[in-house]
Amino acid sequence: MDRKKDQLQTIRDYVFELFHNDATGHDYYHMERVARMAKTIAEKEGADSFICETAAWLHDIGDKKLFTNPEQARNEMDDILTKIEIDRNSIELIYEAIKDVSFSKGKTPATLAGEIVQxxxxxxxxxxxxxSRVFAYGGTKEQLIYHDENPENTSIQHFYDKLLKLKNLMNTPTAIKIAQERHAFMEAYLDQFFREWKD
Structure with missing residues (x-):
């Protein structure tokens, strides 16, 4: 148990070095929240919490939105996991859990761990x-918050392109329940946003 705790601490430190200055909403604290949530869901769904938590910490490494050289980033990740003596079978399970997490891939992961991390x-x-993350990311891309005549290329449009769809794309009963409240909050926010926009 202590060994896994030490391994996770090394992974946390590694992720902090990579992401602590990120301003796009994919920062260290995003990774921390996803890892904590993955561990919580894994415990409720009877999955391997170590695999899920580790994969969650690492899920954005090699993302082409965030890395100029994704392949190099993934190779460095592999070196770290090998160096801290996570066995090769577990490393492969971690990679399998990460593989199809991205919304843009449009895939449901093949394993329970992957579903949980997603x-x-x-x-x-x-x-x-x-x-908050929508507007952080939009700001880094010099994207307008909203525009009456050209709403398609704005941060508000991202709610309709992606975020409002996520409630119905959750995999596990635990996540489905959590998503209901968060989805309702976004709907209320958008209602208020457009009331204020038109005032």
Whole structure:
């Protein structure tokens, strides 16, 4: 048990070094929240919490939105996991859990661990924090908050393109329940946003 705790601490430190200065909403604290949520869901759904938590910490490493050299980032991740003596079978399970997490891939992961990490990541994209992350990311891309004549290329449009769809794309009963409240909060936020926009 202590060994796994030490391994997770090394992974946390590694992730902190990579993401602590990120301003897009994919920062260290995003990884921390996703890891914590993945562990919680894993415990409720009877999955391997170590695999789920580790995969959640690492799920954005190699993402082409965040890394100029994704392959190099993934190779460095592999070196770290090998160095801290996570066995190769567990490493492969971690990679399998990460593989299809991304919304843009449009896939349901093949394993329960993958479903859990995907759920945890998607839960962090909705609700109050999800709203904050939309505008953080939009700001880094010089995207307008909203525009009456050209709404398609705005941060508000992202709610309709992705975030409002996530409630119905959750995999596990635990995540489905959590998503209901966060989805309702986003709907209330958008109602208020458009009331204020038109005042």
């Amino acid at each position: 759920d945890a990541d998607r839960l962090d994209a909705i609700g109050a924090i999800g709203i």
